Amino acid sequence: MKKSFLKKALVMAGAALLALPLVLGNGNLVSAADGDGATPTTDPVAKQSITLVKYAYTNKADFPTENTSDDIFTKSTDTTTKRLSNVTFNVYNVSQQYWDNPDHYQDKDGQIVANGELKEAGTPVAMKTDANGEATASFDVFTKVTIKDKEVQRPSVYVFKEDPLTTQGYDKQNDFALSLPQGGLTDGKYQDLYVYPKNKSTSTFDLKFKKIDSITKDALAGAKFNIMKGNLYATILKDGTRVATVDQYDEKNPVDVKWTSDKSEATEFISDKDGYVGFVAVIENTQNGVLHGIAENGKYTAWEVDAPAGYEVPAKKDTPITEKDNSVEIPNTPKGLLPHTGGAGIVLFVVLGAALVVLGGVAYNKRRTSF
Amino acid sequence: MAKQKKALGLIDIIIMLLIIAGIGVLAYPFVSDAYVSYKNQQVIDGYQQRETHKNQAALKKEYQSYQAKNQAMATANMAPGVSGFNAAVNAQGTAQTSEKRNQKKLASQTIAQLTIPKIGLSLPVFNHTTDWLLQFGACLLDGTSYPTGGKSTHAVISGHRGVPNAELFTRLPELKQGDKFFIRIGNKKLAYQVFSRRVIEPTEVSSLKIKPGQDLVTLMTCTPYMINSQRLLITGRRVPYHAADAEASKWAELWNKLKFYVWLVAIAALLLLMGRLLRGLIIGRTRYLLVVPSGASRAVVRRGRHQRTFTPDDEGRIEHKLPGGRYWVTVETATGTVRYRASIKHLKDRQFTLKRK
Secondary structure (H helix, E strand, O other), X not given: OOOOHHHHHHHOOOOOOOXXXXXXXXXXXXXXXXXXXXXXXXXXXXXXXXXXEOEEEOOHHHOOOOHHHOOOOXXXXXXXXXXXXXXXXXEEEOHHHHHHOHHHHEOOOOOEOOOOOXXXXXXXXEEEOOOOOEEEEEEEOEEEEEEOOEEEEEEOEEEEEEOHHHHOOEOOOOOEEEEOOOOOEEOOEEOOEEEOOEEEEOOEEEEEEEEEEOOOOOEOOOOEEEEEEOOEEEEEEEOOEEEOEEOXXXXXXXXXXXXXXXHHHOOEEEOXXXXXXXXXXXXXXXXXXXXXXXXXXXXXXXXXXXXXXXEXXXXXXXXXXXXXXXXXXXEEOEOOOOOOOEOOOOHHHHHHHHHXXXXXXXXXXXXXXXX | OOOOOOOOOHHHHHHHHHHHHHHHHHHHHHHHHHHHHHHHHHHHHHHHHHHHHOOHHHHHHHHHHHHHHHHHHHHXXXXXXXXXXXXXXXXXXXXXXXXXXOHHHHHHOEEEEEEEHHHOEEEEEEOXXXXXXXXXXXXXXXXXXXXXXOOOEEEEEEOOEOOOOOXXXXXXXXXXXXXXXXXXXXXXXXXXXXXXXXXXXXXXXXHHOOOOOOEEEEEEEEEOOOOOOEEEEEEEEEEOOOHHXXXXXXXXXXHHHHHHHHHHHHHHHHHHHHHHHHHHHHHHHOXXXXXXXXXXXXXXXXXXXXXXXXXXXXXXXXXXEEEOOOEEXXXXXXXXXXXXXXXXXXXXXXXXXEEEO
């Protein structure tokens, strides 16, 4: 079923497609529908740079801005929204297929429909987002296509397909199409383009373990932990600011977790009344070069800072935990267990007894001296 | 006729009570200890008899069950002194349990006998530690090995020190390096020689853990005396049991039985003393006639710092009524001075008996 690109963008918060009107090199807005008849300025060596900035979000509230506010010609100054690194996009040049029958690939608003209709063709250009969630590549603005057995230069049409294997834990990103050129020439060069595909995270991961009494196996509240990934400390953020202590394992509400090397930034996790320690977060991602989230199958360390009152802090403070295994139990040995095996001594008895006897004896004698 | 005086006045009664109470308080720790020791010895005898009557198979089975538990403990690296321990022993530990001694219950919980001849100690070892049990004997600290001996065992036996009702581990600090103590469990007799004495904080349970491969028994009590803020650990290593050890143990056991009889005799003596005191008080309240032998020109009567001089009456006699008791009477006659000791021979006497000195 064909679906309007715009509708899709509005309906599916997760799949952000960018369908843009074809803009010819001279700045005249020309509908792709007239493509065949038009005589575009063709420059076989012209290139236009496209930068993909891959955003991720966990729910709509985190991401109030829809696509519409994104400006394709300016680089976003938003540095707080989560970005995903290591996401691969395969970019296919589908110009031939498009120009074979331009009408077919447009909806009634004249937008190019990418999904399913424009097939992968040729060797794709792979774009892989870096640590900042960005990937940049240059593309030919015009492509030589054969129309009615005649080779002509036509504005290029590209389809961007996200590799779902690189975005596990997120909704699948719909394919999107982009036709070049966009915008006019500045000093004989096409402007750089910025595209902001977004992914909604579908799955969350949790780190969870339990603090117990080593003898009774009862859950213990009040044990204090840091959670570490390697030598990085977990810092829970709420509205972007650090949460100093987390004293309740909350499996319902995913939190934003940042991994920092600064120990003073670390959040202190306190075992709750059921003995549980941990948190739920989205999949590992990078924001501004800082690691966030929890990696699937990731290996972490629970570092015991303090034991519950009346229990010994174990000699071995670190316990390995994993995202996968939530059954780890960390025991504490109760302390102060040696019995109180002492009394006040018999001194009191001896002193009191002797005093009474002496008193009695003196009185006894005293009574019998005068006559 | 003058009103008949009561045999004892209020002050006499108070004096009597003071002395009785004083002696009672003074003797209580010792008599109570003797009683506890005596009853404990009965528990031990009962235990020994029970164990001897068991056949070899039963004994072996019991011993093996202890050993199995020990092995499990060694593998689990169990923390000593736990398992509902805190509930059974209050923090101040002054044995404030109202429950009375119950020989049957004690006997059923006895798993061994601890003998320390050096301090004349012979106590039953109970299978776990509670405030109630601690009043009567030594208790195996929960979470430590049964004192079966054998590699990788470490039994910790705790006992009270400085409680008024029994001596128990009060003299434990007298044990020095090289001294021995003995444990009898089932039909086995084990000897341990002290090699380590340490004072630890009550929280340092880790020092009571099993040491792999070693056969240890630690005796534990509170220290310092009367303050009890720390724990004294006296640890012995297993050594061979000799015939001389059996002999020494026997004496310790005997002493624990004898103590009670010694105190029975002492109590009898005390009662006798009380009787004497009572008699003295009654005599002191009664007036008796002092009759100085005739021919005296003067008699000086002295008791303590007080003295009175009597001269003959018109008939040449010196006769005076004095409170009962002992007096020195110096009688001056024409021929010289004679000293007498005046005292009351019998309560019913009318007059003093004079004895020439």
